[in-house]
Amino acid sequence: MSSASPDTLTLNARRAVLAYVGVTIVVVALMMLLGLLLRLSQAQILVLPPDLFYQIMTAHGIGMVGIAGLGGAAIMWYFLSQYVKLNTSILAANLVLFLVGVVFILGAIFLGGFAGAWTFLFPLPARPLGAWSTGAAAAYLIGVLLVGVGFLLFYLDTAWAILVKYGSLGRALGWPQLIGRDDGAAPPPTVVASTVVSVINILSIVVGAVILTVCLVNLYVPEFAVDALLAKNLIFFFGHVFINAAIYMTVIAVFEILPRYAGRPWPSTRVFLAAWTATMIMVLIVYPHHLLMDFAMPVWALVLGQVISYASGLPVLAVTMIGTLAIVYRSGLRWDMVSGLLFLSVFGWAAGVLPAIIDATIVANSVMHNTLWVPGHFHFYLVLGLVAMLLAFAYHLAKSRGGLQRHGLDALSFWTFAVAGLGLAGTFLLSGRHSIPRRWAVHLPEWVPYDRIGSLFAALVVAAVLVFTVRFLTRLGAMARPA
Amino acid sequence: MVQGIAWQVTVVLVVLVALAFLFVARRASERSDYEPIKSKASRTRGIVFWALVLVSAAVIAVSLAHLPYAARAGGSDAVEVIRAAGHQWRWELSKTEVVAGKPVEFHVTGADVNHGFGIYDPQLRLVAQTQAMPGYTNVLRHTFAQPGTYRILCLEYCGLAHHAMMSELTVLASE
Numbered sequence: 196m197s198s199a200s201p202d203t204l205t206l207n208a209r210r211a212v213l214a215y216v217g218v219t220i221v222v223v224a225l226m227m228l229l230g231l232l233l234r235l236s237q238a239q240i241l242v243l244p245p246d247l248f249y250q251i252m253t254a255h256g257i258g259m260v261g262i263a264g265l266g267g268a269a270i271m272w273y274f275l276s277q278y279v280k281l282n283t284s285i286l287a288a289n290l291v292l293f294l295v296g297v298v299f300i301l302g303a304i305f306l307g308g309f310a311g312a313w314t315f316l317f318p319l320p321a322r323p324l325g326a327w328s329t330g331a332a333a334a335y336l337i338g339v340l341l342v343g344v345g346f347l348l349f350y351l352d353t354a355w356a357i358l359v360k361y362g363s364l365g366r367a368l369g370w371p372q373l374i375g376r377d378d379g380a381a382p383p384p385t386v387v388a389s390t391v392v393s394v395i396n397i398l399s400i401v402v403g404a405v406i407l408t409v410c411l412v413n414l415y416v417p418e419f420a421v422d423a424l425l426a427k428n429l430i431f432f433f434g435h436v437f438i439n440a441a442i443y444m445t446v447i448a449v450f451e452i453l454p455r456y457a458g459r460p461w462p463s464t465r466v467f468l469a470a471w472t473a474t475m476i477m478v479l480i481v482y483p484h485h486l487l488m489d490f491a492m493p494v495w496a497l498v499l500g501q502v503i504s505y506a507s508g509l510p511v512l513a514v515t516m517i518g519t520l521a522i523v524y525r526s527g528l529r530w531d532m533v534s535g536l537l538f539l540s541v542f543g544w545a546a547g548v549l550p551a552i553i554d555a556t557i558v559a560n561s562v563m564h565n566t567l568w569v570p571g572h573f574h575f576y577l578v579l580g581l582v583a584m585l586l587a588f589a590y591h592l593a594k595s596r597g598g599l600q601r602h603g604l605d606a607l608s609f610w611t612f613a614v615a616g617l618g619l620a621g622t623f624l625l626s627g628r629h630s631i632p633r634r635w636a637v638h639l640p641e642w643v644p645y646d647r648i649g650s651l652f653a654a655l656v657v658a659a660v661l662v663f664t665v666r667f668l669t670r671l672g673a674m675a676r677p678a
Numbered sequence: 679m680v681q682g683i684a685w686q687v688t689v690v691l692v693v694l695v696a697l698a699f700l701f702v703a704r705r706a707s708e709r710s711d712y713e714p715i716k717s718k719a720s721r722t723r724g725i726v727f728w729a730l731v732l733v734s735a736a737v738i739a740v741s742l743a744h745l746p747y748a749a750r751a752g753g754s755d756a757v758e759v760i761r762a763a764g765h766q767w768r769w770e771l772s773k774t775e776v777v778a779g780k781p782v783e784f785h786v787t788g789a790d791v792n793h794g795f796g797i798y799d800p801q802l803r804l805v806a807q808t809q810a811m812p813g814y815t816n817v818l819r820h821t822f823a824q825p826g827t828y829r830i831l832c833l834e835y836c837g838l839a840h841h842a843m844m845s846e847l848t849v850l851a852s853e
Contacts, residue, residue, distance in 0.1 A: 245838050323837055513730065527708070528707065557745055562804045
């Protein structure tokens with residue numbers, strides 16, 4: 196069982212982690228408010244002009260992806276620092292670069308009018324038909340680059356610290372125990388997951404930086420262009436790996452905290468080690484499932500995208516889900532916000548993977564790609580999975596370090612979040628089942644009833660998250676005080 | 679039909695996963711020895727793993743027999759070819775009338791940025807799609823089952839009037 200505790204961190208390190216978590220919780224709440232505005236507009240309850248709708252859509256997308264990475268980084272750093280020696284200055288530098296990048300991005304969107312979607316699909320940033328200036332597009336790309344540079348420093352530090360402690364990536368992944376005799380000395384789950392994340396995200400960020408730089412140069416030198424299909428491959432490789440890595444970082448909270456509640460260990464068994472090594476490989480090669488409707492792609496790559504999508508569900512469903520259920524079953528566990536949110540998060544991740552796999556089936560993708568089915572599955576595992584893990588970690592800190600007590604609102608806010616989160620994702624999925632396209636500012640009258648139901652669930656999720664946010668922020672001062 | 683199956687399968691699987699979590703949650707506060715639970719979980723994991731492998735293999739085998747990429751292989755039996763180009767923010771179609779029951783090939787490209795060529799039937803159901811990319815021509819083959827007024831909607835975000843990018847395609851009854 197882990198001995199991870201905030202008391203083993205230096206005061207500066209603890210404050211840096213708290214800054215990460217504080218920024219994360221506030222930004223998640225704000226981005227959810229933006230998401231609610233988008234749904235209300237589609238529902239014709241609070242109609243936004245299309246330019247503002249698409250600006251908000253761009254901010255909501257990049258904001259959620261970025262903050263998922265930042266919150267995940269906080270969880271990973273907090274627990275990994277118990278096992279390897281990490282650099283607090285780099286942790287702080289990542290946050291500073293993140294915030295500077297956010298200023299560029301917000302300026303590009305809300306001052307410059309940039310509305311190229313968070314995916315900045317080449318060549319759209321350079322061809323807005325007068326909707327935004329070259330400077331606005333450049334500011335957006337520079338902002339994302341700055342955020343990426345910060346994360347690259349962060350992962351280089353974690354990878355270096357892991358190498359110093361374990362000698363090689365293979366040892367940190369537990370390969371000697373996986374392939375040879377299991378001597379029981381495999382690295383703990385946090386180290387294994389952190390190694391996987393460090394490897395895949397160094398690769399994803401480097402690839403992301405390449406395409407961001409190409410797009411940036413193209414803004415000012417149009418002759419310097421890249422093949423649109425190659426650009427799409429690079430963007431989706433970067434985006435897919437980065438958001439998956441965010442989930443792999445946040446699930447470390449489950450590995451570390453849930454065993455303490457249950458009084459049962461979460462060891463690095465051979466099955467666990469095999470699952471994470473397989474995950475590391477699969478997450479790097481599965482991204483063509485985003486390109487299934489790009490008929491110009493090699494067919495083998497698209498088939499690979501489907502097959503690996505199915506295979507990549509196995510570690511989540513057969514290892515993490517069953518591991519969680521086994522640890523909790525008849526353990527004498529006491530439910531509170533931390534244990535409840537952690538348990539919910541594994542449900543959200545495991546169940547949300549199912550419609551994602553269905554979407555990765557080429558025949559289904561033919562009639563569901565870029566419909567609301569897509570936000571349906573990713574809101575499922577991001578809201579009920581990743582965000583629930585982030586909130587559980589925040590409550591864990593507030594409880595263990597800030598003296599947060601139980602409150603009458605806890606049960607109400609928890610169940611509101613869980614049920615409304617399910618309703619939010621379910622409404623998106625049902626809308627996708629009825630072919631409603633995603634990323635449309637104005638919906639046809641036939642689609643509006645679904646949007647109204649979705650808006651109601653979105654409002655309830657926002658209300659619950661605002662309660663979580665206030666509860667966390669009220670204990671922030673206590674958490675930051677010297678011991 | 680595919681959308682309906684996808685929805686029903688998702689609902690059934692999510693409910694099954696939810697029931698497993700609710701069952702365990704209700705028994706979490708009870709206490710018993712962990713070793714027998716671990717053994718049972720290990721057996722369950724093996725069963726779940728192999729069940730998923732078998733079901734996945736079967737679904738993959740069946741579904742890969744119906745890929746939409748057949749038109750790339752050549753030897754087209756299409757009687758009608760329609761060239762479609764996506765522009766910000768309109769579709770340019772070489773022809774806007776086809777006949778039901780006869781294969782049609784859409785040769786789709788993007789004139790400026792990425793677009794998505796989505797064909798919606800008169801009931802607003804998405805029946806086929808492909809991406810419209812600058813520098814590429816994607817060939818989508820489709821046979822319209824029913825006559826009526828179909829709509830071409832853009833399914834890839836392409837800028838501020840993306841949602842207004844709609845055209846109509848008339849499918850005539852076969853003689």
